[in-house]
Amino acid sequence: MANTIIIPQSMLPEDGRFGSGPSKIRGEQVDALQAGARTLLGTSHRQTPVKQVVASIREGLSAFFHAPDGYEIALGNGGASAFWDMACASLISRRAAFGAYGSFSAKFAASAANAPFLEDPVVYEGEPGTYRLPEFTEDADAYCWAHNETSTGVAAPVQRVAGSLEQGAITLVDGTSAAGALPVDVAETDAYYFSPQKAFGSDGGLWIAVLSPAAVERAASVEQGAKLDGARRWVPPFLSLTSAIANSRKDQTLNTPAVATLVMLENQVRWLNDNGGLAWAAARCAKSASLLYDWAERSQYAQPFVADANARSHSVVTIDLDDAVSANQVVAALRENGIVDTSGYRKLGRNQLRIGVFPSVEPSDVAALTQCVDYVVEHLAD
Secondary structure, eight states: OOOOOOOOOGGSOOOOOOOSSSSOOOOHHHHHHHHHHHHTTTTTTHHHHHHHHHHHHHHHHHHTTOOTTTOOOEEESSHHHHHHHHHHHOOOSSSSEEEEEEEEHHHHHHHHHOTTTOOOOOOOOTTTOOOOOOOOOTTTTTEEEESSEETTTTOOOOOOOTTTTTTEEEEEETTTTTTTTTTOOOOOSSSEEESSSTTSSSSSSSEEEEEEEEHHHHHHHHHHHTTTTTTTOOOGGOOHHHHHHHTTTTOSSSSOOHHHHHHHHHHHHHHHHTTHHHHHHHHHHHHHHHHHHHHHHOOOSEEESSSOGGBBSSEEEEEEETTTTTTTHHHHHHTTOOOOOOOOOOOGGOSEEEEOTTTTTTTHHHHHHHHHHHHHHHHHHH
16 A cells, blocks of 8 residues: 555544454453452462352353253363364264364364374365255264354354264364354254353463263263273373363363463353343344445445355354455555454455454444445545
């Protein structure tokens, strides 16, 4: 850009943090961190003050997701990427079937393909901008897909594959960019797992899972089998789901967590529940997403990337721009004005904006963002 575009201050949103990276951190979370600096930060995670925070997180998430009887909340170190390897080590008995329709949904399938003690997975692939659920597979003991594909802005249904219960298979759904933003019935899953850096407004480095009794039983069975003489399987302590469950029941993690992450997560869970829980959060995100989709459909230079309106995400919105308008220039101009995290997913390689509309983002800020994008595009042509 030859000249810097200055967006009038009156047009700017109150908080310019948008995008599919970390969710906006609310002032109350910063206050909680400041308070925690005097009472929590630096405390051992096995001491009562931190365990009370973990207990509040587990109780709050159980209420938030309306966890059925017998389901429990477990958490551990490493994020959702670590949980993929944990599932390969502790939850998939022999072979899994995957739905893969973007970068992140494909990564779990790749982890299973690389596990030397598992049979090659069956992968049902969908084109970017669509979703593809796994189909009934005769010898599958686990079905896996992502509730929301973060890279493309596609939301997929969460419902068990017909016949999977009868064959004793479990259902593992990645909810990282969906949990806390999209409606879900966790009873349709055996492990609904996610990292807390999206709708739960915290930092990364943790995984959280809503686990069914079947998942708990499967983990115990797999790990017992790995201890038998001659077993090809090895369950590293860090990837032991039974160990993570045992520690979670004590309101702690196996390894030392980032206490600041726990503090922000606990504050966000309470805030969400106090405002009306999952129904409130999902409605708020749907409102913000509709502002963007409606704007794009009215626009002369933008359109929603996901063609099927029923598959459009209400947590991560992807908007294609006409070739005459450079998304990179738009993103750069927005960043110069303090509006960040609007870049498309680099590996997708499209002329695109990608905008996170998690619960902490005010819908009025999203509306202001659309006006700012229009202003930038108009002045790029000058």
